[in-house]
Amino acid sequence: MRGPDVGWYVAVAAFLFSTGALGVLLRRSPLIVLLSLEIMLNGANLALIALARHHGDVDGQIFALTVMAVAAAEVVVGLGLIVAFARGRLELDVDKLRFLRG
Amino acid sequence: MADLLVWLIWFLAVFACLGSGVAVISFENPFYSAIALIGNLASLAVLYLLLNAEFVAAAQVLVYAGAVMVMFLFVIAYLGKRADAPWAGGPSIQTLAAAVAAGAILVEVIAVIGLASGDRLSDEASVGAAFGSPAEIGAVFLTDHLLAFEITSIVLLAAAVGGVILGSEPKAPPPEPEAPSGVQGTGEKT
Numbered sequence: 001m002r003g004p005d006v007g008w009y010v011a012v013a014a015f016l017f018s019t020g021a022l023g024v025l026l027r028r029s030p031l032i033v034l035l036s037l038e039i040m041l042n043g044a045n046l047a048l049i050a051l052a053r054h055h056g057d058v059d060g061q062i063f064a065l066t067v068m069a070v071a072a073a074e075v076v077v078g079l080g081l082i083v084a085f086a087r088g089r090l091e092l093d094v095d096k097l098r099f100l101r102g
Numbered sequence: 103m104a105d106l107l108v109w110l111i112w113f114l115a116v117f118a119c120l121g122s123g124v125a126v127i128s129f130e131n132p133f134y135s136a137i138a139l140i141g142n143l144a145s146l147a148v149l150y151l152l153l154n155a156e157f158v159a160a161a162q163v164l165v166y167a168g169a170v171m172v173m174f175l176f177v178i179a180y181l182g183k184r185a186d187a188p189w190a191g192g193p194s195i196q197t198l199a200a201a202v203a204a205g206a207i208l209v210e211v212i213a214v215i216g217l218a219s220g221d222r223l224s225d226e227a228s229v230g231a232a233f234g235s236p237a238e239i240g241a242v243f244l245t246d247h248l249l250a251f252e253i254t255s256i257v258l259l260a261a262a263v264g265g266v267i268l269g270s271e272p273k274a275p276p277p278e279p280e281a282p283s284g285v286q287g288t289g290e291k292t
Contacts, residue, residue, distance in 0.1 A: 003108035003152060007223035010215055012116050012149070016123055018208035023127030025200035031132045031178060035139050038170075039123050042146055045158075053153040056227025058238055061158050062247050065239070068158075068165055069254045073261030075170050079177045080268030086181050 009050035017043030028093045030085070034078045041071045112152060118145035136174045143167040155234040 016039060023036025045064045052060025085092060118141060125138035143166045150159035232238050243251050 002105050003112050005224045006153075006226050007215075007219070008112075009149065009153065010223065011212060012119065014208055014211040014215070015120055017211065018204045019120070019123040019127065021207050022200060022204035025203055026197060027127060029132060031174075031181070032127065032135055035126050035132075035135050035174070038139060038166075039126060039142065042143065042166075046146060046149060049150055049153050049155045049158060052155070053229070053233075054223060054226040056229045056233065058234060058242050059247070061155050061234055061239060062242055062250065064155075064158055065161060065243075066250055066254055068161060069258055072165060072170055073257050075173060076261045076265040077268065079173060080265045083177060083180065084268050092181070 006050045006054040009053075010047050013043045013047035013050065015043075016040075016046060019043075028095055030078075030082050030092055030094055030097070033094060034075065034082075037074070037078075038071060041067060108152065111148065115145045115148040115152070118142075119149065132178050133175070136171060136178055139174075140167050140171050143171070153234075154229060157234055157236045157239045160236075 020036045020039030020041075020043060023039065024033050027033055027036065045067055048060045048064045048067070052058060052064075082092065085097065090097060122138045122141040122145065126135045126142060129135045129138060143162060147159040147162045147167070150156075150162060
């Protein structure tokens with residue numbers, strides 16, 4: 001394979017995953033928390049595709065496509081919840097969203 | 103020569119990927135964060151192309167950087183600008199603990215993968231030109247992984263129905279929550 005080894009790709013995936021984890025832990029706005037979750041899922045996807053290349057087997061790419069579909073579903077439900085919060089005049093701050101009574 | 107070019111593209115893509123990842127979690131304005139995430143997804147698609155995953159790269163650009171991010175941007179525009187200063191007020195205990203936890207995750211992942219793989223990650227399998235092509239992905243999806251394919255469609259259908267229900271206006275005004283006894287009951291009696 002031309003270019004760097006698969007191990008370097010996996011290292012980049014680990015960096016990406018921990019960046020997303022930092023965002024989830026640090027940010028208060030649920031929108032940014034969702035965006036950070038996307039970064040974490042993409043780090044996992046990069047590791048899956050890199051290891052699929054390592055084994056020469058497309059099963060990892062199939063799993064990555066499934067993860068993308070599940071991420072799209074998660075975004076739909078998460079954004080629906082955020083819009084419902086905003087419509088209910090709730091403050092968009094994960095530290096203050098302690099009651100989900102609607 | 104081609105090897106050098108691949109290394110150069112790899113460095114550019116990794117720099118864009120990690121830089122825009124940090125930008126996503128550090129912008130105050132969620133609109134800028136979403137734009138940075140689009141850059142992150144596009145540079146990840148470049149990395150997927152370097153890993154012979156053509157179909158996944160195309161799906162990443164179409165589905166993620168296209169459809170999902172458009173949805174994000176619509177919701178951010180609907181909510182209006184709500185700044186959320188991530189670094190305001192100096193480092194608090196919570197900020198420090200979050201940084202330590204994220205660093206611990208990074209060290210754990212790299213240590214576990216390094217210990218488990220040794221140096222085996224440097225000799226990858228040789229693949230043909232059809233590896234990761236739409237034809238091969240489709241063939242595998244419809245033979246070996248047909249169950250995953252069908253379950254994915256059901257998950258997407260459930261999410262679509264859930265999104266419509268969450269996003270629709272309530273038909274009738276919701277019933278008044280019962281007033282806690284002895285706290286708010288004085289308004290009507292007097």
